[in-house]
Every structure is written in C-alpha cells, then in structure tokens.
Amino acid sequence: MHKDPGAPILRKERWGDYCLLCLKSPAIAREARPGQFMMVRVSDQPYPLLRRPFSIHARTRETVEIFFSRVGLGTNILAQKKTGETLDIIGPLGKGFTTGGGGSKRAKEQEPGRLAPAESLNGKKVFLVGGGRGIAPLYFLGLELKKQGAVPIIFYGGKTKSDLPLADRLKAHKFALLVSTDDGSSGFHGFASAMVEAELNRVAGLPMAFPPLDWADAPRKSRPVRAASYALAGFPARVFACGPEAMMRKIAALADRYGIAAEFSLEAIMGCGIGACWGCARKIRRGDKAEWLKVCQEGPVFKSSEVVWEEDKTNEVSDR
Amino acid sequence: MADLSIDLGFLKLRNPVLAASGTFGYGLEFAPFIDLERLGGIVVKGLYFYARPGNPPPRLAESPSGLINSIGLQGIGVKAFSQEILPRLAGLRTAVIVNVCGSTNEEYAQVIDYLDRQEGIAAYELNISCPNVEQDGLCPALSPEATHAIVRLAKRTSRRPVITKLSPNVTDIVCIAKAAEEAGSDAVSLINTVLAMAVDVETRRPRLANVFGGLSGPAIKPIALRLVYQAASRLKIPVIGLGGIMSGRDALEFLIAGAMAVEVGTANLVDPEASIRIIQEMEDWCEEKKIKKLKDIIGTLNVASP
Ligand SMILES: Cc1cc2nc3c(=O)[nH]c(=O)nc-3n(C[C@H](O)[C@H](O)[C@H](O)COP(=O)(O)OP(=O)(O)OC[C@H]3O[C@@H](n4cnc5c(N)ncnc54)[C@H](O)[C@@H]3O)c2cc1C
Ligand SMILES: Cc1cc2nc3c(=O)[nH]c(=O)nc-3n(C[C@H](O)[C@H](O)[C@H](O)COP(=O)(O)O)c2cc1C
Ligand code: FES
Secondary structure: OEEEEEEEEEEEEEEEOOEEEEEEOHHHHHOOOOOOEEEEEEOOOOOOOOOEEEEEEEEEOOEEEEEHHHHHHHHHHHHOOOOEEEEEEEEEEEOOOOOOOOOOOHHOOOOOOOOOOOOOOOOOEEEEEHHHHHHHHHHHHHHHHOOOEEEEEEEEEEEEEHHHHOOOHHHHOOOOOEEOOOOEEEEEEEOOHHHHHHHHHHHHHOOOOOOOOOOHHHHHHHOOOOHHHHHHOOOOEEEEEOOOOHHHHHHHHHHOOOOOOOEHHHHOOOOOOOOOOOOOOEEEEOEEEEEEHHHHHHOOEEEOOOEEOOOOOOOHHHOO | OOOOOOOOOOOOOOOOEEOOOOOOOHHHOOOOOOOHHOOOEEEEEEEEEOEOOOOOOOOEEEEOOOOEEEEOOEEHHHHHHHHHHHHHHHHOOEEEEEOOOOOHHHHHHHHHHHHHOOOOOOOOEEOOOOOOOHHHHOHHHHOHHHHHHHHHHHHHHHOOHHHEOOOOOOOOOHHHHHHHHHHHOOEEEOOOEEEOOOOOOOEEOOOOOOOOOEEEEEHHHHHHHHHHHHHHHHHOOOEEEEEOOOOOOHHHHHHHHHOEEEEOOOHHHHHHOHHHHHHHHHHHHHHHHOOHHHHHHHHOOOOOOO
C-alpha cells in the first residue's frame, strides 16, 4: 500500500461518458493484483472532499490504469484532467480476485463445498462478466488469467453500443468476447446476465430461457470470438463479475444453480479506502453469521457464498 | 526548532495534534503512511463494552466541503480491543486515548472499569455526543444534567484522566461544558459532528439509510471555532478543539481561540498523512514568526476593537 502524491498522467482516452487514464506509479504497479483498487484524489480543493475509489484496470511494470464512467462531480473533474497533470493516489488497496496464481492471500483459504480456490485454472474456461464500468477490473484479471493458462471468456454488457468502449481493446487482445446491449444496438439483445444465462443453458443443453444466441444477425464487429470458448465445451470453472448490483445478483443465482464458484467485486461509498472509518460496510456472511464488513479491507471482491444481496430495487437495473 | 509541546495538566503532549476518534481506525491502519510516534496522540474509535454492528449502509454522504456519516459506532468492543489492538499500540511513544461509549451510564462505567485494568492508555474521552445511535440524534451531551451524571460516574470509576466530548447541537454550550467541569472532567473536547441530513432528488429518499447523520469536515470549522472560543473563555479546565481542521493554519485558529490542543478528524480520511503535515505546518509557522513556544499563542485572540 503506497501513497503516490504525484502520479503523472501519461495517456488519456475518452469515449463519451467513459474515460481511461494511464498513470505512472511504479511502486503501486509492482504490487497491484487484479480486483484491487486505488483511492484517487480528484481535487486539492475541499469540494469534492473525499477520494474516489477506482479499480485497477491494467498495469505494466511502471504504470497503472483506471477506466471510469462520468456519474457525478468527482468523475467529471477527473475526466477533465490532461496528460502531463499529476494525481494523488493511494494503492493498491483491498483484496482482489482469486486467481490460480496463488498471489493473493485468499487463494490459500478453502471454500467449503465449492471448488478449491487455490486450484489451478490452467487450461480451464472461466467467465468474466462486466456490466458498464464494471468491465474495469476484468481486463486486468483477464490478462492475468491468460498468463496462467486459463481461457477467459468475457461477457460485456451495456445499455447501448456506446457503453461498450472497451470492446475493441478486448478483441485486440484476442479475448473471447460476447457483448450485449439492453437496446439491442450491439450483440445480444438484453442484459448481460441474460446473455450469461443463455450461454450456460446452451452448455447444459437446456431449452433456452432467453432467445438463443444468434450472432448471425449481429453487426460483424460485435460478433464474438468463439473459437477459444467453444473449443472447451462444458461449464466454466469459475465466474468473476463486476457491474450493477442487479446484474451481479442474477449472476450469483445462476452460478449457484449450476454449482459454479463465483466472485464479485462490490461497490460501496468509501470514506477512506484504508479501513479507518467503517463507512463502506456491506452485509457479508462468514461462517454462519452475517455482519457488516468493510468492503475496502475485506473486499472489494467477495465470494458468491459470502455476499448477502440487497433487496431488489426497480430503478437500479443496468444503471451502469 | 520551535517547542510544540503542550501540558494539559493531566497529560503532557509532544505537540497539540491528536487524531480524532472514528477517523483514525484503531491507529494501526495509518502505520503504513505515517510515523505514529510523531503525533501528539491518538484517539481510537469509540468502544462499547460489546462489539457493535453499526448502522445499515449507505453510511456516508458527501456535501460541499463536508461529509455526513451515520456509522453508528461499529466496533469490536473492549475485550477484543484490549487483546488484539492495545498491546500493539501500547508500545508506541504516543498518547493513546480511548473514546468511551455506552448505551447506559452503567455501560460507560463498565467500559472504563475494564480498560482501567489494561496498561498503555493515557486517558479516556467520553463520547456522550454521537448523533448516530439514538433516534433524532439524541445524546447525553444535549442536557447538562445527563452530562453531569455520566461524567461524575466516569470520574468515580476511572483511575485515569477523563476528557468529555461535547456536541455542537445545543443552544448553550457553556452550560453543558460547565456541567462537565463541575462533575470533575479533566478536559473537554469539542465538537462532535453537527446533526445533518441529505436528500436524493431522483429517488426522493434520504442519502443515508439512517436518515440523519453527523456533518464533519471544513464545512463545520466556523461553527466549531465559535463553540471552542465560547467554552474556552468560560472554563478553567483545558479545551481540546476540533472540527474541520485540514491545515496547520486551521489548527492555529483553534489554539488562538483558546484550545490547548486540537484533534484532526475527516482530514485523515482525505489524506492519511494529514496529521503529520498539520504538525509540520504549525512548526513552520512558528519558525517563520519566530515563536519559540507554540503554547504561548493559546488563547491570544484579540477581540478589542481596533
Ligand atoms: C472498490 C471500488 C471500485 C470502483 N471502481 C470503479 C471503476 O473502475 N470505474 C468506475 O467508473 N467506477 C468505479 N467505482 C465507482 C466510483 O468510485 C464512483 O462512481 C465514483 O466514486 C463516483 O464519484 P462522483 O464524484 O463522480 O459521484 P458523486 O457525485 O459522488 O455521486 C454520483 C452517483 O454515484 C454514486 N456513488 C458515489 N460514490 C460511489 C461509490 N464509491 N461506488 C458506487 N457509487 C458511488 C452516488 O451514490 C451517486 O448516485 C468503484 C467503486 C468502488 C467502491
Ligand atoms: C466517519 C466518522 C466516524 C466518527 N466516529 C466517532 C466516534 O467513534 N467517536 C467520537 O467521539 N467521534 C466520532 N466522530 C467525530 C469526529 O471525531 C469529530 O468530532 C468530527 O468529525 C469533527 O471533526 P472533523 O471535522 O475534523 O472530522 C466520527 C467522525 C467521522 C467523520
Ligand atoms: S472506506 Fe473507510 S473503512 Fe472502508
């Protein structure tokens, strides 16, 4: 965990409401694991006061990237930053995804009744499901999983085509990619969770609960790279997801139905990101009791069996 | 180098900067960022006798230059604190102050009684002013009688000095502060957070699950300064000032207004190095103004008309 008060912005990309910043911060880059996050100070003025949490989207030896959507004051200020300006960042923070690499502490813990998390994912199919800005940590995770010999299949959903700015980048890195849009403007017509359900049902040989994946009608650019995914028939060894609460809850139910171990990167409004304020609590089940745990310290990634999902809220569906 | 040390009478501090309760975890969270021994002291998160779950989320809402929180005093309780945390804090050469909470007067005494049997604590700060536990922000610090009763019980129980933490949500701070002084409090600290709320226009719901919360940060500094000045002008016991301190200059304002020490709260969340930077800025200011002893500026506010 490091504080870097002056990480220079080396590169910036903008797509409408989405923005990517590449920051030079060797100390943070060196320690970063997929699923971990950083606390970014967007302004040295007292408004907005608090740092904002962002997942680590990618890293090289010297750099870390964040990918975010503009949703309010802080992210709008951040999207105005220019190459050459510096940002005050703290990271890497929290516990990330369990990959087969055994890099995270958590990889050593056993999950009762599930696939052993420490088990190698080499040669195995894994699903990465990102809704909107939730794709951010999955790119880093996908690259890491590939290095370990796993075969990640990325499900990337958004409201409309312009909510999928990273599709090209993912394809350029030869990920097996399936996209969905709520309005059908690209890929599967429907929620990302429905796309995952259709795919799992297909693998299971079940009648489709949703229209079958018919990629022939999709515009050529958004057609999935199927070769890798379909070479490995059968269920994924694991599902990793990040996105709107409603999407993750549905993915959790699906993973549960098919007995697939799943992990979710949760969001919470954060005061400090370092475990000092108890502001980021979520109800988490550990053993036989559920309690408010700090997302910034115990998470942000939690296992399916740990998360106590919030009640359905009608207007939260695909709000990102 | 200027002398920043402060003598509260019952406690000598290396410098007047304490980390405020609830914004500094149990202290150890900040060890990766700062040298804890450079602080005047650490006030740890409020402790009840038993572990407490806290309030449902969302627990935080930002407002212009401020933060509204409704944590609800989530914590691990005195036993876990004494076993897991205190031994690691006790070795530090900095004053460790425990923020003491209770649902009843007896619970305050129970917490103190338990902690009195542990080593490594310099003083207690009685948190009688948290707006997040009872409905409508009610707390003992709103009444001089309730304040007097808790402080007297705490003083009778405790073998250590007691600092009483006061609420800004009162009509007459002097009356409450005097009640604490008369009951034997060794010092008072103020202010705790200002009772507040925030509304989400789109959903027409409160932005905090608890509806009400406590406002902290730069937005409350002018209110805090006024209350600290009022209390310091009328009390014999030391006043510890806090509320919105983000810089060395903010801290100096409190000292000039009469505070003998300060606490830094929300600033720690924004910048884990804030407390050390604040100490440094005060020291730099003393050098620049050729002030040898920082304590000489305490209560030097000149209110005479020019
Ligand atoms: C561990 C973690 C990782 C995250 N990673 C990313 C990422 O990679 N990319 C990305 O775009 N976003 C990410 N987020 C969400 C991001 O932090 C918020 O969108 C951001 O803080 C909003 O700041 P703002 O000032 O623009 O919004 P505000 O003006 O503060 O609020 C606008 C809206 O955003 C909501 N909001 C505020 N803070 C958060 C928060 N911490 N989490 C979720 N919603 C919030 C508010 O309730 C409100 O509805 C992450 C959040 C967490 C907790
Ligand atoms: C997240 C948070 C948690 C807090 N928890 C406590 C607490 O446990 N006990 C207490 O006496 N005060 C608590 N406070 C109040 C602070 O100690 C302080 O009195 C207040 O925030 C004003 O100072 P500031 O503006 O510097 O933050 C808390 C404040 C915040 C922001
Ligand atoms: S954000 Fe402060 S404890 Fe998690």
